[in-house]
Amino acid sequence: MFDWFAQLGKNTIEFYARLGKEILLFIQTLLAFGPVLMRPGLITQQLYSIGVRSMLIIIVSGFFVGMVLGLQGYNTLVDFGAEESLGVVVALSLVRELGPVVTALLYAGRAGSALTAEIGLMKATEQLSGLEMMAVNPVERILAPRLFAGIISMPLLAAMFSAVGIFGGYLVGVDLLGVDEGSYWSQMQAKVDYDKDIVNGVIKSFVFGIVTTWIAVYEGYKCIPTSEGVSRATTRTVVYSALVVLGLDFLLTALML
Amino acid sequence: MPEIDNNLVRIRDLHFSRGHSKIFNGIDIDIPKGKITAIMGPSGTGKTTLLKLIGGQLKPQRGTVFFHGEDIPSMKTKKLYEVRKKMGMLFQSGALLTDMSVFDNIAFPMREHTELPEVMIRDMVLMKLQAVGLRGARDLNPSQLSGGMARRVALARAIALDPEMILYDEPFTGQDPISMGALVELIRSMNDALELTSVIVSHDIHETLAIADKIYIISQGKVVGHGSPQEMNQSDSPWINQFVHGEADGPVPFHYPACSYKDDILQGV
Numbered sequence: 001m002f003d004w005f006a007q008l009g010k011n012t013i014e015f016y017a018r019l020g021k022e023i024l025l026f027i028q029t030l031l032a033f034g035p036v037l038m039r040p041g042l043i044t045q046q047l048y049s050i051g052v053r054s055m056l057i058i059i060v061s062g063f064f065v066g067m068v069l070g071l072q073g074y075n076t077l078v079d080f081g082a083e084e085s086l087g088v089v090v091a092l093s094l095v096r097e098l099g100p101v102v103t104a105l106l107y108a109g110r111a112g113s114a115l116t117a118e119i120g121l122m123k124a125t126e127q128l129s130g131l132e133m134m135a136v137n138p139v140e141r142i143l144a145p146r147l148f149a150g151i152i153s154m155p156l157l158a159a160m161f162s163a164v165g166i167f168g169g170y171l172v173g174v175d176l177l178g179v180d181e182g183s184y185w186s187q188m189q190a191k192v193d194y195d196k197d198i199v200n201g202v203i204k205s206f207v208f209g210i211v212t213t214w215i216a217v218y219e220g221y222k223c224i225p226t227s228e229g230v231s232r233a234t235t236r237t238v239v240y241s242a243l244v245v246l247g248l249d250f251l252l253t254a255l256m257l
Numbered sequence: 258m259p260e261i262d263n264n265l266v267r268i269r270d271l272h273f274s275r276g277h278s279k280i281f282n283g284i285d286i287d288i289p290k291g292k293i294t295a296i297m298g299p300s301g302t303g304k305t306t307l308l309k310l311i312g313g314q315l316k317p318q319r320g321t322v323f324f325h326g327e328d329i330p331s332m333k334t335k336k337l338y339e340v341r342k343k344m345g346m347l348f349q350s351g352a353l354l355t356d357m358s359v360f361d362n363i364a365f366p367m368r369e370h371t372e373l374p375e376v377m378i379r380d381m382v383l384m385k386l387q388a389v390g391l392r393g394a395r396d397l398n399p400s401q402l403s404g405g406m407a408r409r410v411a412l413a414r415a416i417a418l419d420p421e422m423i424l425y426d427e428p429f430t431g432q433d434p435i436s437m438g439a440l441v442e443l444i445r446s447m448n449d450a451l452e453l454t455s456v457i458v459s460h461d462i463h464e465t466l467a468i469a470d471k472i473y474i475i476s477q478g479k480v481v482g483h484g485s486p487q488e489m490n491q492s493d494s495p496w497i498n499q500f501v502h503g504e505a506d507g508p509v510p511f512h513y514p515a516c517s518y519k520d521d522i523l524q525g526v
Contacts, residue, residue: 125355130353132312133424134369
């Protein structure tokens with residue numbers, strides 16, 4: 001009985017010790033933004049590999065999601081004779097929900113997994129140790145620029161996803177199914193509110209940017225430095241990111257409605 | 258604590274364990290300035306761990322590691338990074354940054370820590386590369402280098418900031434005889450020419466005995482012997498004998514601890 005209690009106590013203490021270390025590392029990384037901003041070259045390099053190189057998958061996916069929304073939305077709306085509202089349906093679904101969420105999920109799969117694998121392999125090949133011994137702090141040199149670039153990239157990618165999606169919805173709704181072009185755009189303009197809809201979407205994608213990029217760099221930094229360890233860390237990045245993004249999405253939506 | 262005699266590093270009563278396994282159980286080591294000190298011992302005795310303890314990458318549970326009279330484990334991060342600029346480390350894998358060319362790898366510590374103009378950095382990088390014989394390989398990527406070349410590039414990078422001490426982690430492992438000879442020669446000549454202090458962690462007896470001034474043999478968490486290469490060769494300690502002469506069995510057992518062989522076999526019947 002006492003053993004059981006002792007074990008419970010030990011596990012609890014270990015859990016909080018680990019949590020404390022994780023939070024401390026996060027704070028250290030945020031504090032390292034200062035010195036990193038003095039060296040914009042490090043950030044642009046990461047913006048390219050995290051952001052620019054994720055654009056293709058984001059744009060193609062956004063286009064198809066928008067087309068599907070156009071199709072599904074039209075089929076439902078036409079029953080009520082409200083197909084002119086298609087623009088609003090497509091835009092609101094994208095800007096408020098699908099843009100931030102699907103972008104975050106795709107980002108975790110494309111850039112997040114790559115970040116974890118990159119940092120994990122740097123650890124496995126002693127590059128991180130090497131940096132430390134060259135008196136270069138890996139938190140400042142490796143983690144901070146990647147986190148910063150991720151936080152900037154995500155809202156931009158989500159905006160791109162939504163914009164391309166709206167165009168996809170337009171192609172299907174207006175060009176293919178014959179919804180009036182004027183109503184598609186004007187209703188969208190009238191009903192999509194800047195503060196309520198667009199800003200909320202941007203806040204969401206900003207939060208998702210922090211969370212998914214942090215999970216990715218943290219998992220890479222803390223992984224067991226073997227091929228199996230890196231592979232597990234990469235899997236964890238994608239799984240945790242997906243779960244946290246979907247959970248947080250509900251929370252943020254509830255808070256912001 | 259004041260700096261004592263001519264030891265650059267003084268390790269006292271060092272205890273370190275990982276989980277339940279004790280790696281060091283109270284070891285004392287002195288690393289004299291300007292000399293090559295070799296730390297030897299069978300695989301898995303924590304030789305690399307010892308280098309990480311000297312470099313402050315790991316913290317011991319007990320004991321002190323003095324570098325220039327200052328205790329490394331109790332240093333704050335900022336101070337530790339300052340001290341590390343006086344150390345160079347050659348990793349077993351080379352630990353070259355794979356997204357940079359050979360030239361940029363060697364320029365890296367200079368660009369990070371100095372404000373030198375690019376022209377001067379170029380000259381210094383070429384000098385370091387010339388010292389290791391790889392000036393012609395400056396534009397190659399680390400993936401295009403052979404193991405021996407990668408280690409020489411890493412060596413050039415380790416001396417980039419003109420450190421006082423270089424820590425070598427298994428420099429001879431997996432080298433062909435030619436690169437091995439080149440490395441042995443380089444380590445010795447650089448130590449003397451640049452007035453460095455070198456610490457070599459290795460289990461390659463012949464090469465290490467050939468260049469070391471002082472040798473420590475570690476086994477099962479303790480220092481089992483130390484002295485000059487001659488003293489090691491002539492020692493009558495069974496530990497040292499087994500290691501120096503490469504005997505499969507002795508105080509360091511050939512078998513990993515297990516229950517009796519007979520019992521184990523009969524259990525399956």
